[in-house]
Amino acid sequence: MWYSKNSDEIIKELSSNEVNGLSSNEAKSRLEKNGLNKLQGKKKKSMFQLFLAQINDVMIYILLIAAIISIAVKEVSDAIIILIVIFVNAIIGVIQESKAEKALEALKNMSTPKALVKRDGNIIEIQSEEVVVGDIVIIDAGRYIPADLRLIEAANLKIEESAFTGESVPSEKNSETNTDNSELPIGDQHNMAFMSTLVTYGRGVGIVVGAGMNTEIGKIAKMLDAEEDNTTPLQKKLAQLGKTLGFAAVGVSILMFIVSMFQGRDFLEMFMTSISLAVAAIPEGLPAIVAIVLALGVQRMIKENAIIRKLPSVETLGSVNIICSDKTGTLTINKMTVKKFFVDGTIIDLDKIDINNKEAKLLVDGMILCNDATSKDGKQTGDPTEVALIEVGNKLNILKEDLTASNKRINEIPFDSDRKLMTTVNNYNNKNTVFTKGAIDSILKISNKILINNEVKEFTKDEKDNVLEASNKMSDDALRVLALAYKEIDNNNIVVNNLETDLIFVGLMGMIDPPREEVKSSIDVSKNAGIRTIMITGDHKNTAVAIAKDLGIAEDISEAMAGSEIDTYSDDEFVKIINNYKVFARVSPEHKVKIVKAFKAHGNIVSMTGDGVNDAPSLKAADIGVAMGITGTDVAKGAADMVLTDDNFTTIVKAVEEGRNIFNNIKKSIIFLLSCNLGEVVALFVAILLNWPTPLQAIHILWVNLITDSFPALSLGVDPGDKGVMDLPPKAPNESLFAGRMGILLIINGILIGATTLIAFVLGEKLYPDSLKHAQTMAFVVLSVSQLFYSLSMRNERKSIFQIGFFKNKWLLASIAFGILLQFAIITIPFTASIFKVYSLSLYDWGIVILISLIPFVINELIKVIFKSKK
Template sequence: MWFSKSIQQTLEELHADTGKGLNDNEAAARLQQYGHNKLTARKRRSVFSLFIAQLKDTLIYVLFGAVVITMAMGEYIDGTIILLVIIINAVLGVIQEVKAGNAIDALKDLSAPKALVKRNGTVSEIASEMIVPGDILVLEAGRFVAADVRLLESANLQIEESALTGESVPSEKDANADLQDGNIPLGDQVNMAFMSTVVTYGRGLGVVVETGMKTEVGKIADIINQEKEEKTPLEKRLDELGKTLGKIAIGVCVVMFGLAWFQGRDLAENFLTAVSLAVASIPEGLAAIVAVVLSIGVTRMARKKAIIKKLPAVETLGSVTVVCSDKTGTLTQNKMTVVRFFDLTDQEVELKEKENAPSDAALLLSKAMILCSDATFENGEGTGDPTEIALLRLGDQLGIDRNKLATETKRKDELPFDSDRKLMSTIQEENGKLTVYTKGAIDNLLDRCTMVQHNGEAIPITTGHIEQFKKATKNMSANALRTLAAAYKSLDGLIDHEEMEKDLVLIGMVGMMDPPRPEVKDSIRQAKQAGITTVMITGDHKDTAFAIAKDLGIADNKKQAITGSELKRNPDGDRQLTSYRVFARVSPEHKVKIVRAFKSEGQIVSMTGDGVNDAPSLNTADIGVAMGVTGTDVARNAAHMILADDNFATIIAAIEQGRNIYNNIKKSVIFLLASNVGEVIAMVVAILIGMPAPLMATQLLWINLLTDTLPAIALGMDPGDPDVMKQSPRSPNESFFAHGAAQRIIIGGIAIGLLTIGAFWFGYYEHGYSPYDKQVPDNIHEYARTMAFMTIICSQLFYSFTFRHSVKSVFQTGIFSNKYLVGAVALALVLQLLVMGLPVLQKAFRLQMLDLQGWIYALGLGIIPVVLSEILKLFKRMNKRSTP
């Protein structure tokens, strides 16, 4: 039991070194010995079980019954074809599920948490699954604990362990606690930290003692296996739609069979036809196609640095109307650089690239910033907050030896940064003396300072001094500089935390520049064009925030900016919040208030966040967006989407992709419904008017196989509309059949059905017969059915091109711009020719090769739905242009 062992015993047993950590060779050897640090993943269903699952459907059972009846009647070819179609459909369903599963697994890998580890003498961030026993783990607020660790150091460390203990209150940790009782429960093991728990406050250092399934959380439950795969709201709606259509189709087919019986037709043949029509008319491939399109879409988004954690987020993305974004790192480059500093001795000084003779005040200011930091910066790479990294680089620029400073000082106590205090303090021991160093927001620090550093000595601070600092702050902020101040005081001995940040000596402050990302301005302009409002939320000074917001085009009037303190005094409550575009000096609880204010107006809100305290606002937002680079594990876990590059432009790109994914799903579904309606109309109308059935059971199933897979999936992979961001956001309550979709289903279905009947009639007419003649040779029946068969397939395949856009012509979208659709249609036509041309298949499907006139008619009739669609689109474009 690791908690009962001393720190020294633990380190010796694990052969661990707190100073350097493991080297790469030792880490690799231990990884080989202990395995990857991850919980056993849920076993993927076998291909066989997936195949069997495809067959568990009422309509498939009916088809199996039809196979038995057909075989019993001696129609072995028809029975074999129906069986083959069932198997092929099932195989295609398995392929789609496997592809969707692989895409989701890849996304889980992309969003896996990282851990800070000391290896080869430096601290670096690595994937948590690469952690091994003996690794020295750095624990920071906001990070998940990557493995079970025995704590070596703890500074005000608190860890939320409710996943293990059920206690909602964070546990206070003490690395030096001596626990000898071997029966101490997990919640009382204060010198341990456990995998999957969350550091909520303070910092710590620990040695990894257990990984993977040997951790406490591994013994209790496999967290990943507990996650239930739920269908998205869209998939649920389509499921319901499929069931409704199924009931309607079965009702129609029962009526059709009744008519056939009443008309004295061959009951056995019409039974098979009715069953096949029921199967063909129900878009049972809807759910699979939606899953494939979603998985393909989110994989594309991941390549563009937007990792979707929860699939419903894809649907919601297309409806976003407000994007609330952090400034630092999202709108800006997150490359803070100190460009100016201010103190009473030197006043305001521009920091040049090389400062040959920095003043004592500048050195003291920089020293205070370095000693009051948890960041690291070595060999051009840093870990931790970008602001703190910039302060370390300032020390290097001024010639301060940080390694020497680290050996000459020792941190004895600290008060970590707090979003309410906006300060961080440490107590350092140097040459036997104790000193408090505090850094933070100048407004908060001024209230705690009674002295100020001037000409190398501390003097009482006056109103004039305070005004000088405030004037310098305003000047820096007006130039879009972020300000940060530092103070100190000498101690006679350790004091409690309440006294730590009182009666300080103000040293000075620095101004840092984090320039906007060059691509953000265009993204904000694009968002505005798409009906999306961009709101900046930052902890920076109001003037700094507004200066950047104005430059980016977020705000054009300073009245559109408000601070957190002004929010508290807002007499109108939440009513006026939505009129602001810049929220400065805000705390995390303000973020929740801002989100709720926008949502109360019916807006769909996206909110970015990176800290522990951002989790509530990420949960409250319709789309919570976490930073993948600088964000904490807690924020990433609470979010719906993770930005792998922390870039605002990626959010807008993701919204664009989300809109296109939804539109692609809609294209596939509407195409399927139009095609199926056409098949139903062709069969029912022909029988109602006393004609023979234009299509046989096996032919219906073949049509369904071709059109419900290749073109439908290809439409789901459409490159998307380049003008999609010129449209207003879609309402989340918008009907799936809005914007003329229902009209396209009805008009297209009727056209396809009637054209099929017309081609069927022409097949008789071409040979001098009528479908109503009683004495018609079998070969003429086969020819007429071949005409209907070829016409309905051509109609559906050609018609698929018109679904790429509801208003634009196929020539505007580009006939060949969707290579998947072109390939799908070409492949479907080749397969159709094989069925018609190969003697074995020709006999099996009871078809004939068409003559030249038949081919001309079949292809010509197949183009008519496209022409009708183009005429309707032309009227839509004309109406759109004439509408003011």
């Protein structure tokens, strides 16, 4: 632990020299031995490897075998259709995968291009990749830290570390040795500077103690590299479904083939019929349909300010029951804001400030004049704390530019982390006035009077106690407290040594990075939807709990745990207690991953939101990682599944609602396709068992599977969302696709579609006893059209089509009309009729097949009415 070692001891241990630095030869030797100071990543997969990964699925294997056999028996058209589906599905997967996994690339690009180091007694500028352990590095404001450093010198040094710590204000640094040998979080290592963080104030000198992958950011890179891909619930279910259907199809086909052999049928004819049955049992278009529905959902979500990087994440959102959210920039606005002030012995909310009150006016003016930051036209520079003070003036129409122009600065004493004070001398109201702002304890030490009700009084112990009590009340609300004091001096007394003495205390200002206004209502919506919000932050425990209380996440500090407490539990012990806590403060990247995994161990579907480098490993470990698009680092975006373009927590809740509706629509599409395929299996298998002629040709089945029922399935995938979906709890992670009545409806409708197809076939044989082709045509049309009508009933499993609105889904109506038109064209146009081996139907025939095709739709609507009346 470098922070607990003396700097001289470290310089000696690393064989360096504080004055001269390393020699050029020694630096070259270390560079050759340890390699460049950059982050490494694992070898990326080629496009071909990604393509092979997409077809590594049981369902795809069975389809490939079917295609090969089709070619062998010269049924080339069947094989071509199967191969097209496989290819399109694989290409969609490759496109999505090739856009993913850019986190390590972003980490590499975060390294600073140049660094100032001491070599051979000279200060030179080198590429950051050439920095080695033992180098003496010079740092100043505006420069990135090139490697992990143990500070040797620090003068008013502040470093922006929010990407690591989650804190919204820069960390103050010093070179003092930390005598505490316990494990400290990054935010408390005040004598350390870390690779890729930014110096915002002051200057310093440090010795490199870690480079490349041995830095804190390198550790995060390793965690990202090691974290395995998570398979989403939908992917798992579809994979299992594919295996089940594949084995079932093969089993049924073998059984039917054996039966047909006992019946003495033609070997080749029954072999092709068995293959047709296998093809009928497997929904070839299912992967493509699901991918397209997800892609359409992604387009809708972009309009809601959510960019989905990985298609299956849309479905995962609908299952989320825990949102682990970073505080800074996600639940809060990531901007220090003054909320309360204290003058005349009273704490008052900022919006109730009376600027005509002399003490209040003096407090605001003094805080603005004793300030080096700027804030104009929405653009800010300088320390966030000082920017917050200027923003108070902007709200009250007291602009810094005007105030400083009429009250010019004459002298100053810059802020110092040891004094915790900043002082300026201004010609204020034509009098030389000293303004000193700083920490409350530092101001109290140098103040002997107090301004109350326009009178300057002695600063008695009672008055000081009142001020301390007010400061403590603000601190209890997690406010960062700054105090202001002043005094008037004559022109001959502007001596720096006398400025910070005998001051008159004016008042206090309390500030915080406040919650976003819309977040609280979004958390309430989440609660109503059965979703828990967990706050995870690098900030202090009290600050985190105050924000959590305000947002309704937690009720008291007993529901909060610090990172140091997490370390006291093993992984198994932590899993047992994780549900008792809603706030986790002062955490490291390792802690965040541990928290996410502990929640997942209870079977939860966990979303993790964040914006910093420190969030990347946990974003990747979560079921769905959500990164901020505006304030988020490239690393966080690269590791996330979803990126918010407005950095708004409310968008996550909208995305969850959209995810639930999309999953419901996917479920409708899947049940619809499986019902249709089951109907085909029923029709073929029953006909074979009863020793009937084959009612359908192989090409009929492929046409219906890949063309006719694909358009309704897609239209169901874009069905208008259910407005009450967020009034229901999240679906269980292990919930079957056939949960509720869906499984029963699948079987009922499969039998109905199969039965109506056979009815049409038998009726065709009776009407046209000398024409098998005529009977097969009627069966073919009924199989197709009955599925089209049946899709109307699939829009809602409980409500009638007339309750939810017959014309609400215009895409579905268009699909049905288009499907019937296609079917009419196929059997009417001579060229297509010869390919499909069908017969042109008369107007009388069409009347019969339409009436038969309506049977599944009518029965489904009647079932809904019966269930509703019973309920």
